[in-house]
Amino acid sequence: MIKDITIGQYFPGESFIHRLDARAKLIVVFLALVEIFLCKNFLSLALIVLFAVVSVAISKISFKVVFKGMKMIYFIIVLTSVLQIFYNDSGTVLLDWWKIKITTGGIFTAVFMAIRIITLILVSSLLTYTTSPTTLTDGISRLLSPLNKIKVPVDTLAMMMTIALRFIPTLIEEIDKIMNAQKARGADLDSGNLVQRAKALVPIFIPLFVNSFRRAYELAFAMECRCYNGNNKRTRMKQMKFSWRDAVAFVVIAVMLAGIILLNYFFGAVI
Amino acid sequence: MSILEIKNLSYKYGIGTPFEIAAIDNINLSVEKGEMVAIIGHTGSGKSTLIQHFNALLKPSEGQILLDGKDINESRETAHKARFRVGLCFQYPEYQLFESTVYKDIAFGPTNMGLDKAEIDRRVRKAAEFVGLKESMFEKSPFDLSGGEKRRVAIAGVMAMEPEVLIMDEPAAGLDPRGRKVILELIKNYREKTGSTVIIVSHSMEDVASVAERIIVLNKGKISFNDTVEEVFSHESELREMGLNIPQITKIFAELKRYGFNLSTDVYTVDAAAEEILRYLHKGGSR
Amino acid sequence: MNNDFLIRFCDVSFRYESDNETPLPLAIKNINIDIKKGEFVAILGHNGSGKSTIAKLSNAIILPETGKIFVDGMDTADENLEYEIRQKVGVVFQNPDNQIVATIVEEDVAFGPENLGIEPKEIRQRVDDALKAVGMYEYRLHEPHKLSGGQKQRVAIAGVMAMQTDCIVLDEPTAMLDPKGREEVMKSLLRLNREMGKTVILITHYMDEAVKADRVIVMNGGNVVLDGTPKEVFAHEDVIENAGLELPDSAKLALMLKKKGVNLPDGILTPDEFIEGFKFSVSGGALN
Numbered sequence: 001m002i003k004d005i006t007i008g009q010y011f012p013g014e015s016f017i018h019r020l021d022a023r024a025k026l027i028v029v030f031l032a033l034v035e036i037f038l039c040k041n042f043l044s045l046a047l048i049v050l051f052a053v054v055s056v057a058i059s060k061i062s063f064k065v066v067f068k069g070m071k072m073i074y075f076i077i078v079l080t081s082v083l084q085i086f087y088n089d090s091g092t093v094l095l096d097w098w099k100i101k102i103t104t105g106g107i108f109t110a111v112f113m114a115i116r117i118i119t120l121i122l123v124s125s126l127l128t129y130t131t132s133p134t135t136l137t138d139g140i141s142r143l144l145s146p147l148n149k150i151k152v153p154v155d156t157l158a159m160m161m162t163i164a165l166r167f168i169p170t171l172i173e174e175i176d177k178i179m180n181a182q183k184a185r186g187a188d189l190d191s192g193n194l195v196q197r198a199k200a201l202v203p204i205f206i207p208l209f210v211n212s213f214r215r216a217y218e219l220a221f222a223m224e225c226r227c228y229n230g231n232n233k234r235t236r237m238k239q240m241k242f243s244w245r246d247a248v249a250f251v252v253i254a255v256m257l258a259g260i261i262l263l264n265y266f267f268g269a270v271i
Numbered sequence: 272m273s274i275l276e277i278k279n280l281s282y283k284y285g286i287g288t289p290f291e292i293a294a295i296d297n298i299n300l301s302v303e304k305g306e307m308v309a310i311i312g313h314t315g316s317g318k319s320t321l322i323q324h325f326n327a328l329l330k331p332s333e334g335q336i337l338l339d340g341k342d343i344n345e346s347r348e349t350a351h352k353a354r355f356r357v358g359l360c361f362q363y364p365e366y367q368l369f370e371s372t373v374y375k376d377i378a379f380g381p382t383n384m385g386l387d388k389a390e391i392d393r394r395v396r397k398a399a400e401f402v403g404l405k406e407s408m409f410e411k412s413p414f415d416l417s418g419g420e421k422r423r424v425a426i427a428g429v430m431a432m433e434p435e436v437l438i439m440d441e442p443a444a445g446l447d448p449r450g451r452k453v454i455l456e457l458i459k460n461y462r463e464k465t466g467s468t469v470i471i472v473s474h475s476m477e478d479v480a481s482v483a484e485r486i487i488v489l490n491k492g493k494i495s496f497n498d499t500v501e502e503v504f505s506h507e508s509e510l511r512e513m514g515l516n517i518p519q520i521t522k523i524f525a526e527l528k529r530y531g532f533n534l535s536t537d538v539y540t541v542d543a544a545a546e547e548i549l550r551y552l553h554k555g556g557s558r
Numbered sequence: 559m560n561n562d563f564l565i566r567f568c569d570v571s572f573r574y575e576s577d578n579e580t581p582l583p584l585a586i587k588n589i590n591i592d593i594k595k596g597e598f599v600a601i602l603g604h605n606g607s608g609k610s611t612i613a614k615l616s617n618a619i620i621l622p623e624t625g626k627i628f629v630d631g632m633d634t635a636d637e638n639l640e641y642e643i644r645q646k647v648g649v650v651f652q653n654p655d656n657q658i659v660a661t662i663v664e665e666d667v668a669f670g671p672e673n674l675g676i677e678p679k680e681i682r683q684r685v686d687d688a689l690k691a692v693g694m695y696e697y698r699l700h701e702p703h704k705l706s707g708g709q710k711q712r713v714a715i716a717g718v719m720a721m722q723t724d725c726i727v728l729d730e731p732t733a734m735l736d737p738k739g740r741e742e743v744m745k746s747l748l749r750l751n752r753e754m755g756k757t758v759i760l761i762t763h764y765m766d767e768a769v770k771a772d773r774v775i776v777m778n779g780g781n782v783v784l785d786g787t788p789k790e791v792f793a794h795e796d797v798i799e800n801a802g803l804e805l806p807d808s809a810k811l812a813l814m815l816k817k818k819g820v821n822l823p824d825g826i827l828t829p830d831e832f833i834e835g836f837k838f839s840v841s842g843g844a845l846n
Contacts, residue, residue: 012699133661166661169703180328181367184359185428186351186383203379206369210414215656222657224619225649226670226717227641237668237681314706314736418605445652445733447604447763449802474736477807514738519766519807522829530837541807545814552820552840 009069010132016245017059018130022139024246029127031253035260036119040269044260045115051256052122059130066129070121077117081110108270133165135238142240156230163219171212178207273301274468275325275357275436280334282320294320296492297334302436302470307462309479310472312489313514318472319362321489322438325470326357339435355384358434362441364425365418373399373416373424374409380432398431401461403453419450426454430461436468437461443478455482477518480504480539488513501537520544563628564725564757565593565616565647570625572611585611587780588625593759595724598751600768600788601761603777604802609761612777613729616759617647630724645674648718652730654710655703663705663713664689664698670721681720688719691754692746708739712746719750725757726750732764744770765792765806769827776801789825808832 012018020028032051039045056066070077084106091105128136141158148154182203183189189200282295294317302308312318323329324336327343327350336343343353358380361367370376377398381391399409402423408416413424422442429437439458443451459482462469473479479486479500486503488496490513496503503510504521517525521539524547528534534551538544572586586608593599603609614620615627618634627634629643648670651657660666664685671681689695692712702710711731718726728747732740744767750756760767768774774791776784778801784791792798792809799805805813812826812835821839826832 134665162661163659166659166702169701170655173703177361178367180323181361181364182379183328184326184354184361185380185432186354187379188351188383203367203369207367210369211366215653218651218653218656219659221614221619222649222651222714223659223669225617225644226659226721227644227673228669229673232673233675234672235675235678235681236672237665237678237685239678313738447802448765448804449604514736516737519829520811523808523811523832526829526833527836530833532840541810541814544811545818548811548815548820548836549818 009129011061011065011129012132013060013130015058015060015130017055017126019243019245020130020249021240021242021246022131022135023143023240024242024249025127025131026136026139026143028249028253029123031257032123033120035253035257036116036123038257038260038264039116040264041267042112042270043267044263045112045119047256047259047263049115049119051252052119052126055126056122059126061126061129066122066125069125070118073121077114080117081114084110084113112270134162137161137165138236138238139240155234159230167215170215171208174211175204175208178204178211272304274304274339275302276337276340277301277324278335278337280321280324280336281332282317282324282329283332286332293332294492295324295331298492298494300487300494300497302468305462305466305468307459307469307471307482307484309483309486310470310489311474311476311479311486311515313474316489316513317492318489319440320492322359322440322470322472325353325436325438326359327351327353328359355380355432356434357436357438358429358432359438360426360429360440360442362444363422364429365421368413368421368425368428371412372410373404373413376413376424377427377431380428384432394431394433395427398427401430401464402427402457419446419453422446422450422454423457426457433465434467436470438470438472440472441474442471443473443475451478458482474515476504476510476516476521480518480521488515500539504539505536562594563592564595564630565591565759566626566628567591567612567615568626568628570615570622570627572615572620572622574611584623584780586615586622589780589782591775591782591785593725593757596751596755596757598748598758598770598772599760599775600771600773601759601775601777602763602765602768602801602803603761604763607777607801608780609777610729613649613651613727613759613761616725616727617649618643619649641674645721646723647725647727648721648723650711650714650718650726650728650731652733654707654714654734657714657717658702658710661701662698663694663700663702666702666713667698667716667720670717674721684720684722685716688716689713691719691750692716693742706739707735708742711735711739711743715743715746715750719756723756725759727759727761729761730763731760732762732767740764740767763803765804766828769806776803778802788827792827793825 036048039048056063085102086106088106088109089101089103091103093101093103095102137158141154144154179189187200187203277298277300280295280298281293283291283293285291310318320329324331330344338353338356343349368376370379374395377395378391381394404423404427413421416424442458443454446454455478458469471479471483483500486496486498486500487494488503495513496506504517507517507525510517518539520541524534524536524538528536535547538547567589569588569590570586571584571588573584574582576582601609601612615622618640621635629646632639632643634643658666659669667685667688668681671684686695689698692715694709694712694716697705697709702713715726732743735743747758747760748770751758760771762768769788771788774788775782776791776798783797783801784794792805795805795813806827808829808831809827812822812832816822823835826835
């Protein structure tokens with residue numbers, strides 16, 4: 001099941017979106033997220049949805065993959081929007097029974113919230129789908145590099161992040177192996193009450209920890225052998241360069257911002 | 272009488288997607304009671320997937336696994352019992368040790384079987400003896416042992432369940448020559464003393480040649496050969512294509528035979544080879 | 559100092575730190591080894607014989623308790639030379655999963671040169687060259703965890719190559735691989751040595767790999783017990799077996815037959831050599 005999660009996965013490609021500079025992509029996505037929250041009516045929301053959908057289309061990542069990745073959070077989307085139904089009691093009353101009161105206002109907000117969350121996830125997952133984890137951490141560390149001046153070890157943090165990403169699949173595989181080995185010795189991992197289940201995890205987690213420490217130790221040696229010591233002045237093979245594409249992206253997101261503000265202003269807020 | 276029978280077994284990943292792959296493709300085989308069989312194949316040949324069906328860790332997409340004539344996947348209960356009746360010792364089993372003492376770790380399997388204390392104790396001691404662990408080590412932490420000792424503790428942990436069928440996945444992987452020999456010897460010894468069925472999974476032909484009676488070669492999820500050691504080793508070029516290697520001795524004998532030396536090809540250990548060559552020379556070495 | 563020697567171990571002893579009061583015994587006892595430029599050396603020994611310690615000592619990851627180690631004339635105990643020494647001697651370890659740092663093959667190979675502060679353009683060139691040298695160039699954009707063991711190990715070798723080291727030390731690089739993976743790695747190493755002139759130190763317990771080396775060193779109990787060409791070393795059956803090792807099967811068979819009076823040439827190590835020797839002596843002797 002862990003393997004089904006596609007959020008955070010990277011799908012290599014050569015599209016316009018793939019080829020944007022990681023820093024530009026980070027800024028644009030951040031601005032897009034802000035714009036999603038600025039939307040006050042369905043027209044401005046439609047504009048940002050259009051932006052998200054067109055972006056996914058340009059990235060050539062299939063919508064099937066994108067929506068499959070959201071499977072895990074459908075529950076959250078439904079829950080948040082349903083809560084909105086009861087929270088908002090403006091507009092015409094559609095149903096008033098016992099303590100439950102559903103109004104057109106409530107329905108509107110619920111639908112609005114659902115669209116908003118889905119767009120939010122769409123835009124942010126597009127970032128990870130089209131940027132390799134290493135490039136992404138690289139981009140973050142470069143954007144945050146001014147923090148180096150106030151003694152925040154940005155590069156070291158970025159290296160930790162890269163290694164964590166590198167070892168996630170290895171550790172998932174390892175958990176799988178250990179679980180099978182213990183099951184083969186009759187360990188019962190999926191029955192019993194909460195306490196029993198927690199106890200059943202001991203034979204999984206102890207070897208996992210022991211093995212992870214061994215891995216970490218060996219990795220540290222290997223990194224040292226390759227001249228890493230935590231405070232080198234490192235260069236990077238892949239240079240980050242802003243190109244015309246990034247300029248286009250910035251223009252688009254700026255036009256969007258203007259559009260949303262105008263639409264909000266002329267058609268009023270419903271939320 | 273066959274203890275394990277595999278009927279039309281297939282195992283597929285990603286069923287219903289365009290990426291459907293059969294890791295195991297319609298396999299039929301049977302293992303006799305008390306037999307020592309080797310399953311050989313390179314990484315990715317499907318051998319690990321196959322053996323995980325033998326103790327119901329994996330459920331077949333199609334087909335059946337019969338243990339003593341009964342389908343092990345008949346119910347949750349039979350599947351759970353199969354774990355104890357078919358002991359599966361994974362590759363690098365030392366990485367699964369977790370208890371605070373060697374004794375407790377070996378006792379993990381028997382304890383899960385719900386046996387009483389006296390029986391558990393008997394089994395732990397017997398298993399420890401099989402792998403050559405002294406009683407003085409029982410109270411040690413398994414994490415303080417050497418690599419070879421850890422491996423033996425882990426193997427004992429599976430033997431202590433006293434399974435009818437013992438499956439060992441690459442038991443000698445990563446060990447030095449002496450360590451390999453010790454492990455293979457103790458498996459041989461275990462089988463002679465208990466009379467249980469043993470299946471060794473490996474990609475090392477040298478290891479397998481010295482212990483197994485029959486070799487099953489797996490390639491791309493299918494059985495390529497299922498025959499005596501001699502017969503299987505006679506297919507050198509096919510084995511090579513599958514990324515496998517025959518033992519040096521077998522290679523020498525096959526080649527000498529090609530040059531016209533009248534030698535038996537039923538030879539794959541150094542001792543047997545020396546004997547056969549001496550026999551040949553004493554006879555006057557006729558071509 | 560003789561410049562032909564790339565690595566010199568002079569009276570080196572080493573012991574690992576103990577968790578408690580009692581110190582551990584010496585892992586390496588007063589050894590002397592000189593490695594020439596361009597040599598292909600195999601170091602054999604059972605687990606715990608001290609052979610892996612040699613790898614870590616050779617590029618200043620650990621320092622000797624007594625004695626000195628020189629890499630191209632540089633003392634490994636000199637902290638200021640640490641970088642330069644590691645640029646000369648790279649190490650590849652047993653478990654390929656635990657030495658790959660990045661999530662893309664080419665980014666991992668670039669890791670070493672990036673640490674050295676090399677210009678991006680030059681890194682690109684080195685990474686491409688190194689990947690081509692080990693036959694992994696087509697896989698440069700792959701994720702390392704999806705590669706086979708042999709491929710991962712070749713990526714690790716490329717990672718060392720990209721630092722333009724003169725010498726690669728490999729600590730049981732094939733122990734976790736299947737026959738195909740082992741063959742791939744051996745092929746790459748022979749190529750680096752024969753075609754590119756790299757010095758290779760291969761720590762292993764596979765005899766068939768040692769046979770392919772120019773020189774074999776056998777360790778036992780922290781001591782060097784044999785040092786010579788494969789033919790010289792494998793002539794000492796008793797010392798080899800005492801060291802917990804075994805002769806290659808072909809050599810074992812030849813020796814066994816010779817003891818029984820069969821007339822075979824000395825120094826048979828491979829199946830081909832055995833077949834040649836056998837054909838020659840049998841047809842030259844018994845048949846004619």
